[in-house]
Amino acid sequence: MSSLANAAPQHRLARFTRHVTAVTPGLLLTAAIAAASIALHALPGAANLSPMLLAIVIGILGHNLIGTPAWAMPGVKLSLRRVLRFAIILLGLQLTTDQLIEVGGEGLAIIAATLLATFGFTTWLGRRLGVERKLAELIAAGTSICGASAIIATNTVTRADDEDVAYGVACVTVFGSAAMITLPLLAAPLGLDARTFGLWTGASIHEIAQVVAAAFQAGPDAGEFGTIAKLSRVAMLAPLVIGLGMLARARLRHAPGSAGHAAPPMPWFVLGFVAMIGVNHLVAIPGGVKSEIVALTTFMLSMALAAMGLETDLRKLAARGLRPALLGLAAALFVASFSLTLIKLTGWHG
Secondary structure (H helix, E strand, C coil), rough: CCCHHHHHHHHHHHHHHHHHHHHHHHHHHHHHHHHHHHHHHHHHHHCCCCCHHHHHHHHHHHHHHHHCCCCHHHHHHHHHHHHHHHHHHHHHHCHHHHHHHHHHHHHEEEEEHHHHHHHHHHHHHHHHHHHCCCHHHHHHHHHHHCCCCHHHHHHHHCCHHHHHHHHHHHHHHHHHHHHHHHHHHEEEEEEECCHHHHHHHHHHHHHHHHHHHHHHHCHHHHHHHHHHHHHHHHHHHHHHHHHHHHHHHHHHHHCCCCCCCCCCCCCCCCHHHHHHHHHHHHHCCCCHHHHHHHHHHHHHHHHHHHHHCCCCCCCHHHHCCCHHHHHHHHHEEEEHHHHHHHHHCCCCCC
């Protein structure tokens, strides 16, 4: 009996060792691409390019020009799953409940209404344009919440192709960058004060970095409030992804011929995201430590996007055509105009 008892731990150790050996090369590859993307982001003139965007571009170029080697695939897939989910959990440490309180009930209502309306409009228009449902959902999530992070989080339940994810990331990057340039030019003609402009940018621009770049052009008060408003919007990622997971499971249960198909997993990792918001509220994390956590989160999200790129075939991406791009443009125009209309109608001034 003792020999059998000793054999079980040895077998588990051997299996673990084989797993580590299999995934390490691919993890190192995605980590190297993430490091390169962060280094490129630090170059003059590249500050407005998200490291996540740069990582997926490098991954796509590598896959389509050279090919993703078979020895890297286990680690690439791990980056797309475990690394991604842990990064989204860490994203919660960038938020506190105090920040949500600072935005106020009316401000949060404007952000939430804009999110729901944008998601609903984008998925509805996607159907009218003939855009495949999964791709439309990814563009809707990226536009209504937080760009690439929302797209890859939503895809844990949407289960779209990697080419759909790449297309969605491209849409939110292009149209979010356009909003980042355009909205500051409209602040004075629209008569927006600093905090009102901050709320508008936080409620409508796609990526956190794009919001920061746009809002601070109207001064530090606008920049700080825009960042807080955007982070409040990011907090709504958790209920949206859980809700989409429940819809996906219900859709599969009622679909004909669905027997034998695995149901989309419930995204329980977003509860970890919510828990980290609570931890950040209760525990005073030193500024230096928080900066390191933000950097680690960006690095891990860039690893996930690098992995996505390493599985993306440009020929399949091109086959999606221009209709999803038109959907991304329409969604960007809707989120900006709808949020501004609510701000004006409510007379919100912070």
